[in-house]
Amino acid sequence: MNRFNWTYIDHKNERHHVGLMHGAQSGNLLVYCNTDILIIDFQVLHSHTYSFFIEEEFCELSIEKTADEQYLYSFDLNTEADTPLNRYRKKLSKKHLWQSLAFLAGFLIxxxxLTISFTYWNKYNNQHQFAYGNGIQGRxxxxxxxxxxxxxxxxVSYYFxxxxKSYRANTKFKENATPFFKHGMPLIAGDEFVVKYAIDDPTINEIDYNRPSxxxxxxxRNRAIERHLAFHPELDLDYCSCVADIAFKMKGINGLADLYFQRVSEEENPKHNINSYKRLVRSPKFTQRVEEKCWAQ
Incomplete structure (x- = not known):
């Protein structure tokens, strides 16, 4: 008499003891679970598979007769059959799959x-160190x-x-909405300024709007002359050029800005406007130099 035992733990974590008694000569077969008899069969002298339920689980017990007249026994759970428990398993498996994919996607994101943040922080840190001259070599x-x-x-952007190799960097400014810098003149396409860049990585750079080429x-100078000549058509080019040169010698580019914005109100431009222009051209020093250098031409 062949005897085999298996212990099956179901999805509720309950134990079930499955046993088999099989007469190798008579073929009489008894299969039981705990204290319940599941199968009684006779003259089982060939390979055969029996199916039965233990609670909600669909089980299969197989008897395989070998070539040397021996018997092999196996107890398995059939998780592919169309049963309520297997349908629940598949639904739960899909749910876990989506949860795993969501977790993986979240992890990858x-x-x-973090990679983007680190790269940005590293570049920002290098830019910050570069801007303040903390050890990064620049050109x-x-x-x-x-x-x-x-x-x-x-x-507005700039390139160098x-x-x-050519590099381009965007600014936060827009055309006709550019700030007035220390020198007083606005940004216009084609303007040139000094830019400092890191030797090892030119994408780390900083333009200095207060250092025009x-x-x-x-x-x-030419823009100030053209603007002054446009507002005073009775004057000639040589005279306006002379006035611009005197304004530049007295106040630098700010003097040219006074000429350029001579018809602009203080509300539009608090620094360079009609009043700053009048203060410039009515100052004794400016008037004297104009009389000495410009009227004599």
């Missing part, structure tokens, strides 16, 4: 966010202002060449 060159006509609000200073 977190890793990506200077000339950057040119560019205004993208296709962008919303016509954003470093190590044989020599060419840019000449451009400011």
């Amino acid at each position: 977190l890793v990506f966010s 200077e060159t000339i950057a040119q202002i560019s205004i993208d006509p296709e962008s919303e609000g016509k954003l 060449v470093a190590n044989g 020599r060419k840019q200073i000449s451009t400011y």
